[in-house]
Amino acid sequence: MKETIDRLRSEGLERIKAAESDSDIEAIRVALLGRKGEITALLRGLKDVDPADRPAMGAELNLLKVDLTALLDSRQCVLRGGGSATNMVGDLTLPGVPPTSGGTNHPLLSVLDSICDIFYGMGFTRDDGPEVELDYYNFTALNFPDDHPARDIQDTFYIDPKICLRTQTSPVQVRTMERNEPPLACIFPGRVYRNENADASHSSEFYQIEGLVVDKAVSMADLKDTVDTFVRNFFGAEEPTRFRPHYFPFTEPSVEVDMQCVSCRGKGCGVCGQTGWLEVMGAGMVHPNVFKAAGYPDDVYTGFAFGMGIDRIAMLKYGIGDIRLLYENDLRFLKQFRGVS
Numbered sequence: 001m002k003e004t005i006d007r008l009r010s011e012g013l014e015r016i017k018a019a020e021s022d023s024d025i026e027a028i029r030v031a032l033l034g035r036k037g038e039i040t041a042l043l044r045g046l047k048d049v050d051p052a053d054r055p056a057m058g059a060e061l062n063l064l065k066v067d068l069t070a071l072l073d074s075r076q077c078v079l080r081g082g083g084s085a086t087n088m089v090g091d092l093t094l095p096g097v098p099p100t101s102g103g104t105n106h107p108l109l110s111v112l113d114s115i116c117d118i119f120y121g122m123g124f125t126r127d128d129g130p131e132v133e134l135d136y137y138n139f140t141a142l143n144f145p146d147d148h149p150a151r152d153i154q155d156t157f158y159i160d161p162k163i164c165l166r167t168q169t170s171p172v173q174v175r176t177m178e179r180n181e182p183p184l185a186c187i188f189p190g191r192v193y194r195n196e197n198a199d200a201s202h203s204s205e206f207y208q209i210e211g212l213v214v215d216k217a218v219s220m221a222d223l224k225d226t227v228d229t230f231v232r233n234f235f236g237a238e239e240p241t242r243f244r245p246h247y248f249p250f251t252e253p254s255v256e257v258d259m260q261c262v263s264c265r266g267k268g269c270g271v272c273g274q275t276g277w278l279e280v281m282g283a284g285m286v287h288p289n290v291f292k293a294a295g296y297p298d299d300v301y302t303g304f305a306f307g308m309g310i311d312r313i314a315m316l317k318y319g320i321g322d323i324r325l326l327y328e329n330d331l332r333f334l335k336q337f338r339g340v341s
């Protein structure tokens with residue numbers, strides 16, 4: 001058996017050196033290491049070898065298998081246009097083979113980055129707050145009455161009666177105002193949590209980005225201009241926006257901001273539920289009680305705030321129909337966003 005092993009080693013080396021294509025490599029691999037290959041047959045025959053010689057023979061055979069596999073791999077690298085660090089057959093001076101499957105940003109992160117960039121361009125800075133938040137910042141300081149349904153245990157993950165997972169990025173408004181004097185223009189991106197049953201448009205964790213501007217004489221007109229600038233820059237078109245009256249405890253007046261449907265340009269389609277409009281964010285003028293909670297005089301300053309769901313914006317931008325895809329880490333889905341920003 002020893003002679004057969006030596007013969008296969010030298011013949012194998014010659015054949016691998018002479019291989020000129022992927023199919024040559026495959027043919028050699030099958031002939032030597034395939035199910036009916038010569039080396040495979042020898043490995044099967046080990047049981048008939050004298051038990052005293054068997055361990056040494058087994059080790060020799062395994063070594064042969066490992067060596068020839070490495071040679072086949074490195075020859076294949078060379079044939080595909082590069083050398084490799086373990087190149088034993090080809091030219092050692094050739095550069096390595098570039099990796100074919102590099103990492104990539106998650107689509108949510110790309111969208112978050114480009115949203116932040118647009119606001120940085122308008123002079124906003126960024127601040128962050130904790131995901132495990134005091135009920136005080138998540139609700140009380142934002143003017144939520146004690147019996148407001150949003151505090152309900154069914155929506156909010158409570159850790160104890162005073163601590164919850166934040167349900168919105170709005171609490172960072174108050175934390176930032178406590179630490180900074182006006183004027184300020186700041187964005188607060190981050191992850192939020194709600195006790196929702198997952199379906200195509202709901203997830204128990206998702207991302208929001210919050211914005212806050214406080215100064216003397218800030219008005220709804222400033223809010224409208226900021227929103228329009230964002231939509232124009234992010235979606236790359238002059239999509240009209242509209243304000244619809246709404247209610248949020250921490251803003252007065254409050255609005256929901258819609259933009260014309262990117263898919264049908266306002267005609268009405270499946271994406272916009274035939275309305276021609278897509279809701280992009282909630283917004284409004286900062287409520288005096290929020291200024292009070294933050295220690296700002298409410299008769300000197302005014303401000304606007306807005307908050308939007310990043311998942312929704314990413315889904316609109318890339319035509320993603322199911323929010324769960326963003327959290328499943330399925331590489332087949334994620335790889336589609338390589339090089340996309």
Ligand code: DAH
Pocket residue numbers: 167168169170210211248251281282283284305306307308
């Ligand atoms: N926090 C709100 C939500 O999660 C979104 C929101 C609405 C944020 C209006 C704001 C705002 O800053 O002014 O539904």
